[in-house]
Amino acid sequence: MKIRFQQHIRQVLFFGTLGFAFSCSNTKYLKEGEMLYTGAEVKIENDSLSKKSKKALKSELEDNLTPKPNSSFLGLRPKLFFYNIAKEPKKEKGFNYWLKYKIGEKPVLLSDVDRGFNKDIIVNYSENKGYFNAKATYDTVSKNKKAQVIYTLRPGNQYLINKVKFQNDSIPVTEEIVKVSDKTLLKEGNPFDLGVIKSERERIDNQLKQKGFYYFHPDNLIIQADSTVTKNHKVELNVKLKENTPDLAKQQFTIDKVIVFPNYNIRDVKDGKYNIPMDSDSLAKYAHNDIYVIDPEQKFKPKIFDRALYFKKGDLYNRADHNLTLNRLINLGVFKFVKNEFVISDSLNHKFDTYYLLTPRQIQSLRLEALGRTNSANYAGSELNLNWTHRNLFRGAEQFKASVYGAFDVQIGGPKDAKNLFRAGANAQLSIPRIVAPFRFNSSSAFVPRTNISIGYEFQNRTEYYTLNTFSGSFGYLWKENVRKEHDLKIIDITYVTPANVTPLYDSISAKSQALQRVVQKQLIFGPTYSYTYTNTMLPKKNTIYYKGTLDLAGNLTGLFSGANVKDGKQKSIFGVPFSQYAKMEHDFRFYHKLGDKSSFASRFIGGIAYPYGNSDNIPFSKQFFSGGSNSIRAFRARTLGPGSFDPRTIKQGYYFDQSGDIKLELNAEYRANIYKFLNVAFFADAGNIWLVNDDIQRPGAKFSSDFLSEIAVGAGFGLRLDFSILILRLDLAMPFRIPYYEKGDRWTFDKINFGNSSWRRDNLILNIAIGYPF
Incomplete structure (x- = not known):
């Protein structure tokens, strides 16, 4: 206890000394007679106002005062400190210029404050809020070369709206104004507020624009306030046309x-x-x-x-x-x-x-892209894309896109013999700006509904293991209700996978693993998919959300009509290939909260389940869920986490395997802040895992059970984001805090952290390099 007390005393002394140093060092640079302006305070003297009303009015008034004092943090002014200690640069570049004018902040002096002007602002703003008899004074309080200005406001009583009258005569424009008067923002009993009056003029203008009055303008309206016809601090409002309103503004076109x-x-x-x-x-x-x-x-x-x-x-x-x-x-x-x-x-x-x-736009374009990448699974690689776009293929604004690509990923660390990957392929997509269907589809949305058709082929070679040929095609519709709501329905979405050149080495590795065997099995997946997206993140709100829900139904009608039942030995095939039958659902919900101009909090929840039935007893590998990596739980390498409490350390060396599951739960949280122009930092925490629907004797602990909470993995870390406008380069360093495949009572790892051990750092500090935000 004595040691802890001494530590606290040292901390208090340290921060106290630091604060005193910052404070004193800033004022010592002032010239004789200069005083550092530390801000303003508005005091309101009115016994009839509630505490809540006083607080709101005080905050609004102080926001309108100029100039703002130097920025501070915990009572300190570090930006001003850096400005003061930096030498005056000879050129507009170099370290001194950067420190003084980019990091630093010029001192705001009392002489910069026009106190009379601020007093007028306080009075005018108060009158605009209905305090017609407002009076204000100011006083300056100074000490130790610092000065604060105290403004005192005596607002008197706030005037309330007693009655609202709308001009009513025989001309069309005033008749239309009267018709929309029932939706007025000017309510009897509400305080007089100039801001509300301006909003009412804009509301009327918007309504008139809907009725053919193209040349009308809000300035053609005048709302007169008369306080002489009533008593008890009430006002009567008269809404009318200005006498000089142009004739064009009065006509419907x-x-x-x-x-x-x-x-x-x-x-x-x-x-x-x-x-x-x-x-x-x-x-x-x-x-x-x-x-x-x-x-x-x-x-x-x-x-x-x-x-x-x-x-x-x-x-x-x-x-x-x-x-x-x-x-x-x-x-x-x-x-x-x-x-x-x-x-x-x-x-x-x-x-x-x-x-x-x-x-x-340019009707045709050809673009060559070269990409480099690395991931937390110890692979680095490159990709080359050649894309051709035609934006008016059949003269009906149809967009046709075709591309060919090649890519490779090479192992640069981690387990031995994880083998390299080569991919090459081509795809084409036609987007028609209307719904092509036997039924009529009318949309009053600002967004044109589209019919999308796509085909594709990919060749994948896992060196020394196998090659896969994947054919794909889809037909569906994309439409938006508005800027926030989007629907994407694929009537048919087909994937056909056929293996080739499966090596004896891979056969020997997969002999005891059904999961590995399924990777190189022929697969035929077809059925409808639907996704719904809602987002208001484009709006200037403090709190915004993003949601995407996806439903994937494969082989359902075919399985139903054919009577397929793999459990009874009645598995059905099409052209000799068993088709997949399952139902899959996934939800992605994100919440964003702005903490200030340069900081925010972001969070995400992902929940998904895929259930095989009828003609299938498992989910195709390509349709399963994965966890870990730069956009998931960053403290674990990509596709290495789960399922459940299955221990990947039991896998033999050289055993290539992507961990996959049928159920996924994931929660992410991140604090983001801008510290200098393009440089942003983040502190994050991730939690979650994947599980199987059915037992897998080769992966004990992989099945989802009532004990799933004890199998949640947890990680956290720190990240840098370099925002270059055209792209965001992200570097996230994470470490695991909870590992689900450890013994049940020993899964938290706080007692195992050892930054001084190189072996621990290699196994537990995971660097993720990626483009863009994780969510």
């Missing part, structure tokens, strides 16, 4: 002609006019239904604009269809720039023509 330029170029416009005559006779040859597609070279089928354009001749203008059309045109993926113009064609009848000026 309808669409006359819809004209599309799908090959628009700024050079086609001279003196504000298009080089193609716009009279009716000249436009007639470009007519398609109710639109005109000016495409002399016929690069695009006109019908693609039927599905993208929501404005038709005679329609009343509305903002929703306006934005929806622009978004769908962009979402086609074939246009680089999309511009929209409205030109009055008949001012007497309030009509205008709408022009869509579309600049195409």
Whole structure:
């Protein structure tokens, strides 16, 4: 106890001395008469306000004061300290310049503070919140070359809304305003608030834009506040048009002609006019239904604009269809720039023509990619991809992508004889911007629904072990309800795997392992898959989420109609290959919380299960779950964790094996912070494992049971993220804290940590190098 007390005393003395040093060293650099500005405080003197209201008003007022004092941490100002100790650089580069102006922060002095201006801000902001009789004073408190400004506000009583009246006369615009008045933000009994009044003007403007008032603007509205007609600090609001509102703003406009330029170029416009005559006779040859597609070279089928354009001749203008059309045109993926113009064609009848000026992207592109990679399974490798893209294959904005690739992974450490891997293949995908189906599919989303068709082939060679030939194909639909919700349905998703050149060496290794034998068995997997994604991470919110749920049903109808039952010896085949039958479900949920401008907390939960039945007694190896690695539980090398409490140390040397399972549970948490421009740090913890649905006598402890919590692996670590905008290079160093294959009462490893032992460091410090965030 005495030793601990002495340690605490030393810590207190150390931090106290450090704080005193930082504090004193910053003020000693000030010139004679200068004072370091340490901030401002607003005091509110009003007995009628609740503590909650006072606190909110005080916080809002202090946020509006300028300038802000030097940043501090635990009462210290390290940035100011670095600015002071660094010498004035001779050039705008070098260590001194970096330390003084990039890391450091120039002192904010009392002389930089315009106290009278801040006092006016406090009064004006208070009046905008309904405190019409607000008065403010200020005082300066100084000591030891430091100064703080105290502002005192006497706001008086806050005025409340007594009544809201909307102008009502016979002109169309005011009639429409009255129609939407029931949704007003100005509620009787609420405090007068200028911010709410501005929001109300914008709300009315948005509603009028939906009713054809294209030229209307929020500034055409005035909301008058009258406090003389009532007593007891209440105010009456009158919503009305300004007297100088232009006539155009009062008129409802309808669409006359819809004209599309799908090959628009700024050079086609001279003196504000298009080089193609716009009279009716000249436009007639470009007519398609109710639109005109000016495409002399016929690069695009006109019908693609039927599905993208929501404005038709005679329609009343509305903002929703306006934005929806622009978004769908962009979402086609074939246009680089999309511009929209409205030109009055008949001012007497309030009509205008709408022009869509579309600049195409490069229709074809060829890209060569070379990649280098390494992973925690002791493999390093490279990949070469050649990709060809055609963005308008059949003139209907169909996107066709084809690629060929080759890759290799070479063992650079770890267990001996893990063998190298070579892959080569090709794939092609056609994406059609509509739903190709015998039924009608209508979508009012800003995102164009797509039909996707893909085929692919891959050759894989595990040197000295085997080669695999994999053929794949799919047909399905992708559509979005909105920017947050996405659906991906594959009506059919087929994979056919056939082995070749299985060596006697691999046969001898796999003789006692059914799991290894299944790797080189012929596999036929087909069936529908569906995934649903919801995310609001693109929104500027403090808390955001991401969710993806996936359902994979293989061979279900075929197994049902054929009466397949492998347990009864009735396994069915197609062309001599038993087809897989299973149901698989996976959920990926992520939560993000912003702690500040430069720090955040991220977490993820993954839960999945795959259940074989009917024609199968196990899940195909390629469809199972894996754990460990740079995007999973980082304290364990890729695909080496689990299943369950199975001990991989029982595997013989030279025994190549990827641990896989039918059930997966995983939880990850990460604190992220930016410390300097592109340099970010993270502290993370991961937990989870995989399990089997059925017993495997060759892997004891692998089956999922009620004791699964005792088989959860835990790891944690520290990471660096180099954010270069075009890519994020991630380096995560992790170590295991709980190892599920140790004896049940000895799975926590805190007592085994030994950084001084090179053998321990080699086995327990896992470096993951990856691109992008793990989640």
